[in-house]
Amino acid sequence: MPPSPQKPPSETKVAVIGGGPQGLCALKNLLEIGFDAILLEQRDRIGGLWAYSDDPNTVTVLESTLANVSKYKNCYSDFPIGKDEPVYYTQAQFLDYLERYADSFNLRPQTQLNTTVLSISKSNPHGWTIKTQNSSQETFSHFDKVVLATGAYHTPSIPTLPNAPLFTGQILHSSAFKHPASFINKRVLVVGFSNTAADICAELVAHHAASVLVSHRRGIHVLPRIVNNKPVDLFASRRVASIGAAIAALAPVKSLGLVEKAVADLSEKCWELDPAWGFRPAPPRITNRVMLSDTFVPQLRDGSLKSVANVKQIVDGETVELEDGARVVVDAIVFCTGYHRRDPQFLAEILGGEEGGLVPHRLYQNIFPPKYAESVAVLDSWQLGSGICEVADLACMAVAQVFKGAFEMPEEDCMNKEIDAHHRWVDMVLSKEPAAAPKVVQEGKWRAWLHAAAGTGVNENLGYGWKGWWFWVWQPRWCSLLMGGIDSPYIARLFERRRRKWEGAGRAIVEANEDLERRFGKGHEGKGGKKIK
The missing domain is CATH 3.50.50.60 (FAD/NAD(P)-binding domain)
Structure with a gap:
């Protein structure tokens, strides 16, 4: 669908619900474009699962948890993890990274803690009313757009x-x-x-x-x-x-x-x-x-x-x-x-669904409900082996561009047809794995769409079209490092396109590869680690 008339971002109020890694980078990317965005978090601190609590009724990782994705792949696209920091973060180290990210991009003034969302309802054709509770006080607030980053670890x-x-x-x-x-x-x-x-x-x-x-x-x-x-x-x-x-x-x-x-x-x-x-x-x-x-x-x-x-x-x-x-x-x-994912009724009505289907929600690109694609985004309906910061940041860049009206989305019926095709694929390959089916994406195709929506320039400059070949001819060594070295999250901020470019991206990519070589040797044949016989 051609982008509909949009209010300027500065006049567009956006609610981000959830203060974990996804919610934080959603808030950052929306503020970066100029949206009047605010984050609502029910706990007394940011960090989501990584903000450890000894309350048995609060779902968090263990204090001893070690990240399963290395620092080279699990970081935000413009907030690098230093060369002197460990390859795999502990719970405390990762939480500290998230808190430093919030401080670096001044996210705390736009964050409301101890705020529980009780309901979301359509207030008019172009907006949403969110009922929240803070302490004992209930409040109704109007927002033009909503980002749901509440996670899948509910019940x-x-x-x-x-x-x-x-x-x-x-x-x-x-x-x-x-x-x-x-x-x-x-x-x-x-x-x-x-x-x-x-x-x-x-x-x-x-x-x-x-x-x-x-x-x-x-x-x-x-x-x-x-x-x-x-x-x-x-x-x-x-x-x-x-x-x-x-x-x-x-x-x-x-x-x-x-x-x-x-x-x-x-x-x-x-x-x-x-x-x-x-x-x-x-x-x-x-x-x-x-x-x-x-x-x-x-x-x-x-x-x-x-x-x-x-x-x-x-x-x-x-x-x-x-x-x-x-x-x-x-x-x-x-x-x-x-x-189990147990969405409240008001959320189930917004996200849509299919009775008895493997996939309970109807989300275009596993993010947007077709009926409300220009005003609602869901940031927890995918399962990849990548780091949560990297993939969430890319998805949030895409969401920000869609909300701004800078990326042309298909018509609603076309979105529904694509959802139907994806669900048929899920039914075909995952009929024996119904529990995980809702979060499955076809990764290569999905990432390419995110890069296109976000406007990163990655598809063009590092693909196999004429721009990609020209980039290789123009800068062969640099292109070889990008294609054959670490597939770094910083690449998403390297090229000049619609989303904000980070001037430090190139240096960060080089330093990450140098750090890897320093730790593990030339060609990564250093000492230590599990050898394959």
Whole structure:
């Protein structure tokens, strides 16, 4: 659809709901263009999941959590992580990065903490009324546009165990696992194969639980953070990713199979997995995150952990029967079984949906509800292996340009047709993985659209059209570094186009590659890390 008449950004009020990594960069990108934007956060601090709380009813990462994406890939496009900072951030370090980002771009004056959104309703054809509560006071405010950055980790998913009332020990979800020292000398059963399960198992072993069993119904791909002496997330350069995207465009299902085989082979070569541990068969990487852990497999190998079958039922106050008929005696059960998304009715009506469909919402590019594409954006309906800061920043650049009216969106019926086509693809390739289907995107195609909407110039200058070839002829060494070196988030701010260019982007790209070489050696063949035999 041609951009409709828009008020100037300075006269356009935008509400960003949620103060995690996505909400913060949404606020920053909107303010950068000149929108009158404000962020509403229900907690007393920014940071989202990374703002640790020991309240069992508040979902956060553990204090001991280590980021699964390296600093080279998990940073904002114009706020670099220094060369002297660690390759993988801890919880406290990542939270500090987010807070420094907020301070650097002066986001705090536009942030309202301790503010709960109670409802969002259409107040007129061009605006929204948001009802909020701060302390005991309820307020109604009008906004022209709304960005939803509330995250997908809402309601803990806890399976119902037959005879659960018989169990006299402790049963809790991973979201309530806050004090690992309280499990000293206890026999603990961890249910689930995931990054969260790996983190919790490591904490239980470190805090001297009497025994730690990990129960699961299927496998998972598992990798260390460093493979062949470089961060595992750096295996695909922009050149490799571009080739992969081209293959996916021609044969989307076949390309998924090729990626699955590559990840499975890499996992086997890294660890030489014992079949008794149950890592195979593994669900597809596109719907289930790869487990990144440097401790999980070694602890299985040395006996600190034991892999057992899926839980069947409770037998008595301390005995659990497994699906293979074995029985185990435990003092506590920790469910690492993910979360349900439970949108309030007012939000479900805005986002649309399909009864019984794998994908509960109808979102163009997994961001925009077609009926309200010029005034509503959702920033949590994708699942990628990339860093949250990098992909959220790119998505927020795109949202800001759409809201400004600078990027031409399709007509509503065309958006719906594209959504239908995407849902058919989801149904075809993910019918056995319904839980993760709502957040799946075809990554290469999706990223290309984000770059086009944001106006980064990346598609043109680093593609295979005439501009891309000219850039290579004009600056071959520089082009080779961009295509074959780190596929850095800073590239999104390198070229002069619609979104604001960052003059420091080129220097930051060079310094990131130099830092990688300094740490891991020329060609990244330095010391340390998991060697592939």
